[in-house]
Amino acid sequence: MHSKNKKNKLLNKTSISNKSIFYVVGVMSGTSLDGIDLCYVRFEQAESWKFKIIDAKTVGYPKEWQELLQNAISYSSSKLAQINKDYTYFLSKVISDFVKQYPETTIDAICSHGHTIYHQPNLGRTLQIGNLPILSNYLNQMVVCDFRTQDIRLGGQGAPLVPIGDVLLFPQYDYCINLGGFANISYRKNLERIAFDICPVNIIMNHYTKTIGLPYDSEGNVALKGTICFPLLDELNSLNFYASPYPKSLGLEWVQENIYPIIDSYELSVYCILRTVVEHCAFQISNVIKGSNLKNGLFTGGGVYNTFLINRIQSLSNQEILKASAEIIEFKEALIFGFLGVLKLKEIPNCLSSVTGASYDHASGCVYFPKNNINST
Numbered sequence: 001m002h003s004k005n006k007k008n009k010l011l012n013k014t015s016i017s018n019k020s021i022f023y024v025v026g027v028m029s030g031t032s033l034d035g036i037d038l039c040y041v042r043f044e045q046a047e048s049w050k051f052k053i054i055d056a057k058t059v060g061y062p063k064e065w066q067e068l069l070q071n072a073i074s075y076s077s078s079k080l081a082q083i084n085k086d087y088t089y090f091l092s093k094v095i096s097d098f099v100k101q102y103p104e105t106t107i108d109a110i111c112s113h114g115h116t117i118y119h120q121p122n123l124g125r126t127l128q129i130g131n132l133p134i135l136s137n138y139l140n141q142m143v144v145c146d147f148r149t150q151d152i153r154l155g156g157q158g159a160p161l162v163p164i165g166d167v168l169l170f171p172q173y174d175y176c177i178n179l180g181g182f183a184n185i186s187y188r189k190n191l192e193r194i195a196f197d198i199c200p201v202n203i204i205m206n207h208y209t210k211t212i213g214l215p216y217d218s219e220g221n222v223a224l225k226g227t228i229c230f231p232l233l234d235e236l237n238s239l240n241f242y243a244s245p246y247p248k249s250l251g252l253e254w255v256q257e258n259i260y261p262i263i264d265s266y267e268l269s270v271y272c273i274l275r276t277v278v279e280h281c282a283f284q285i286s287n288v289i290k291g292s293n294l295k296n297g298l299f300t301g302g303g304v305y306n307t308f309l310i311n312r313i314q315s316l317s318n319q320e321i322l323k324a325s326a327e328i329i330e331f332k333e334a335l336i337f338g339f340l341g342v343l344k345l346k347e348i349p350n351c352l353s354s355v356t357g358a359s360y361d362h363a364s365g366c367v368y369f370p371k372n373n374i375n376s377t
Helices: 013-017 063-074 077-099 134-139 149-153 163-169 202-212 218-224 230-237 252-258 260-264 270-291 307-317 326-345
Strands: 021-029 036-045 049-059 109-120 125-129 143-145 175-179 182-189 192-200 297-300 366-368
Touching: 021 077, 021 326, 036 077, 036 326, 049 077, 049 163, 049 326, 063 077, 063 109, 063 252, 077 109, 077 125, 077 134, 109 134, 109 252, 109 326, 125 149, 134 143, 143 326, 163 182, 163 192, 163 326, 182 270, 192 270, 202 218, 202 252, 202 260, 202 270, 218 270, 218 307, 230 260, 230 270, 252 260, 260 270, 270 307, 297 326
Parallel strands: 021 109, 109 143, 175 297
Antiparallel strands: 021 036, 036 049, 109 125, 143 366, 175 182, 182 192
8 A cells, every 4th residue: 555665765854944856746636526636746946936747647536435525514523534534545545546657756745635525714614634644654655734724723714725836836927716616816916915715616517517417517518508597697696705805715515505595496407507607607707807907817727628618707807818738727736735735844834814814924734754643833
């Protein structure tokens, strides 16, 4: 089970502080349950941070894990604890299968987000499973993980976490939007980085496409067959979240409580639901772009492949959307969680108080070593 890596030597604090080049594997599982993204990347700290993706892969979830993760929010604490253990082992196998392709290559650390079961910052709690210390034993690697809980303890939202990567790895863009389970944005305002969740996207669309046997709406073709239900659109756009100030973030539980009951009350066809949801998402995203007078944006995430959604955003925002390379579209979040791990190892802040609302900028995450599982914070 252990991932054997002949050249791998566990880093200590002294060697980390003097180190300018890191080889890490970033690991991300999103709320849309598309699969586990793995990104093997080289980071170099010079005058500015540079990166090179060596390899990247998405490993789809088996059906039983998809169902478990989809329903986990309703499980008891004891059942969740067992699922956490099982998922940590499952995740270690996925990572091991990926890294064993590189037996002669140094991998300094595995930097893993885990999978979010619930995220309720206003209640002071968040849970990402797969972050147990034993993961480092399974992998025989240093692991950096659990990036959100420290920020919540410091009064923050624990999200979004990607903006520090936007600042340091993609400085050529005025703003960055990720279209995943949720749409989130980061941009510079008055010398600070601002970021927040805009609206749910794929988490809603995938929920309804599954009712007609489709995992997602390829290119928006299902939505194209429907018509907009304007009363539903108005009701969705009137939700309090959209008028509330940042910092703010969304989770599955918010969608279950606020979105699904509204949509289901209209008893529409899936086609009309998706057409209305596309318009809702495009409206909210374009409002943020226009409201902050933003230009030159980087769009990533699976939602970029929804051509109809992108066209509606372009139309409503009155600006052309330039897509990144397929590699960046699909693996930017895994890439940046790898980067968050590197920043944590060097004790450079990876959570920005201007973004999350925490009491100060900080280096978030837990560092685990194999065998003795020492937690370095």
